[in-house]
Amino acid sequence: MAYFSGLSDALRITFVQMMIVSFIAMVIFVYGMIINLQKWGAGVTGYALEPEVGSKGSAIRFLKTWWKQVTEESHHGHGKPILEILVLDILFQRRILKRSPVRWFMHFTIFAGWMTLFAMSGMMFAVEMTERFIELPFTAAQFREVLQIPNDIFGYILLVGVLIAIARRLFIKEVREASIMYDWILIGVVFIVTVSGFVADGIRTGDIVWNIGMSGDTAMAYAPPAALFHSVISLLFCIAFIPYSKYIHIIATPLAILANKGGE
């Protein structure tokens, strides 16, 4: 599942390509985030105000307004301590649990799986990068071995969540009818990224389910491009795509919950 799984020294050209793709993904992400922050920052700084004539959306204005709301007292008489909100409402997602344990299980597995894989992929990336410049007490290949089992576990956790989400949208009538492209695209890309990760890994390690029937020379030949494919779409779909899709909720939802002090 790691981005660089299957890449060898003989594939230096691929490494350069990866760097370029990562860079492009970051640029697309940052550009989109700036536009979003400016879009939000086109709003006013407080109740019933109007934007100044000729003033444009500003990311700084958004951040300031958000911070002011996070720190000010609420007149409605509710409001929980920030630490409680961070742990229970954002990491544990208590607001989903209160509404539906099934959907909470679905989302929590997606969330935990995705975040952990994201973090581990980031670590793998960091190790491969550092290895090129300084000597580490272990090799990237060894590190990949260490991550193999947790990668598998969290991959399956993520897969379970995504499959529940897809099934829910496909088979529950009212959910299906209310689903729009915006919804489908998010689960769709998470699904593709997850499955491509399993396949890339399966071809390389010869997993009987995920090698999709490849073994021996074919597997040797297809493992690097499969890994490359997974890495590229992960970077594009998981990073670059965030500001342009429903993915934005992984940034906006925690910010909204914090701004509203845990919500009503």
Next chain:
Amino acid sequence: MAKKQPSIDTKNLTAVQLMELDSCTRCGECVKWCPTYAASGQKPGLAPRDKILRWREFMNKSYGVKAKLFGPTEISGAELEEFKDDVHGCTTCGICATVCESGINTVEIWESIRANLVKKGIGPYGKQSMFPKLVNQYNNPYLAAPEDRLKWIPDDVKIAEKANILYFGGCTAELRQTKLAVATARVLNKLGIEFTMLGEEEWCCGSAMIRTGQPHIEDIARRVAEHNVDAIKATGATKVLYACAGCFRASKVDWPRQLGEELPFEVIHITEFLADLIKKGQIKWVKSLDKAITYHDPCHLGRHVGVYDAPRYVLGNIPGVKFVEMDRVKEFQRCCGAGGGVKAGIPDLALGVAETRVEDALATHADILSSACPFCKRNLQDGTDSLNKKNTAGADKLEVEDIIVLVAEALGLEVIGD
């Protein structure tokens, strides 16, 4: 060529609110709970999730990536007009915010969008546009002269010139549902609580304009808040009592916000005040009511400011009251349908919601459906009458009454009037 301007602007919408639009995960919880969406026969446009989606799309068309690169996409006048109708088909009941998995403060978004559109000349809805004009001219929305505010006061009621406690009656209780004002005053007299009132100096609390997106017209919301606060300050009162949930919410949440400062007095709902007296053993009941009573939480008393227990405590203490709960109470209360200008703007919708709520009450087989707000009472009564006309079982026997009137009865006081 002049650069194309976006079709919408961001007046009244805070940077955080615009971000909240992007935090909606379309989980659909709000749709399940919205009372006006249900009562409208599930009109798609009324669903909170749909309103968020549409305004987010409007924002993206005006300020999103594509707009940045190629200029804003136009939003047609008809689309904005339709949106206006939908955003006013909302009682500001707040349940969508309570259940929102993303913690979005939806109600304030609706109110901000209403004001944003009114500033553009779109909306409010129907008769709602009269509110600021009327209040500006008469200081109340009922076309009544200032001295009419005193007409409800019976000879036996004693109102002090100055006192530590002030009763803010509200236009509706003083000019329309005077039974509520009479009951409140007599109860306070009977309990030996010295209180004063603003009389002719009392102005509308501003709620109707704020909820319908018109607080800025003639600067009305700020002006009435300032006037009332100054007038209360001048009496020297430190505790202000309310028997109207609309006025209570406006005073507690909207006045400080309009004025940009904390109020120099305490804002207390009459049920909180009475619950306190009961706890101190200062209420001696005279009469047993011998009725089964259920209680409808007014949105603007419950969800908006969190007063749930006091009214139940008071009712539970009245001798001979068998207190029964309906389906959907406290923070999950189902709205009566009157709030947010819906009663004035879209009366049919208000009635539809009320019928559903009355059906909740009928299911408990209670004798009395009580509430703590004149607007709820009026609309629940209308809902009961309407069900009665449809021969719904039990609707003919159901009595709708405010808690304070029931308290007055249990104290052996006579209360007549509307």
